[in-house]
Amino acid sequence: MSSYLLVGLGNPGDAYASTRHNIGFDVLDHFVASHGSRFETARLADVARVRIKGRTVVCIKPSTFMNLSGKAVKYWLDKEKIDLTGLLVIVDELSIPLSKLRLKLQGSDGGHNGLKSIEEVLSTRAYARLRFGIGNDYPKGGQVDFVLGKWTPSEMPVVRQKVEKCTEVIERFIFAGPERTMTEVNNLEFPL
Secondary structure, eight states, X not given: OOEEEEEEOOOOSGGGTTBGGGHHHHHHHXXXXXXXXXXXXXXXXXXXXXXXXXXXXXXXXXXXXXXGHHHHHHHHHHHHTXXXXXXXXXXXXXXXXXXXXXXXXXXXXTTOHHHHHHHHHHTOSOSEEEEEEOOOOOOTTOHHHHHTSBOOTTTHHHHHHHHHHHHHHHHHHHHTOHHHHHHHHTTOOOOO
């Protein structure tokens, strides 16, 4: 495979910047910057193109808002003629602790509206997703505020470390393949 579509899930706008729910955007910002590229506004998303050792990597941050992410994903998969095996979605995950990352090659949406939208539009759960654990340290009834809240100062060191690691994980996904990458990633533990 020589072409990939990386999708960072999040919501557009300053109000959502640097929130837990927008970690997909933050991971792609780091990945794109580390490869000397930058995002430009395009149809349904901010888009950047990265070339790595003969591979083309199209990176999108949907501008459709989380609940309609599938619309942007489908448009860019079709436009770039990228197979589902070349799709990797980066997403925040409440059910995984902050100390972990998880790479899954398919699965349920886990109640995540962005993944739910992608599944509905693509009519499949068979696509890879890199789940960035955000933990679930919030009081009863506080899930929305927690997810849409900013990282605390004490969380920032591990968040930065994981964002940097995600760039390595994406490169491994592209060059070593999803299965080998999954085994390595899913055993990682980040010190809090």
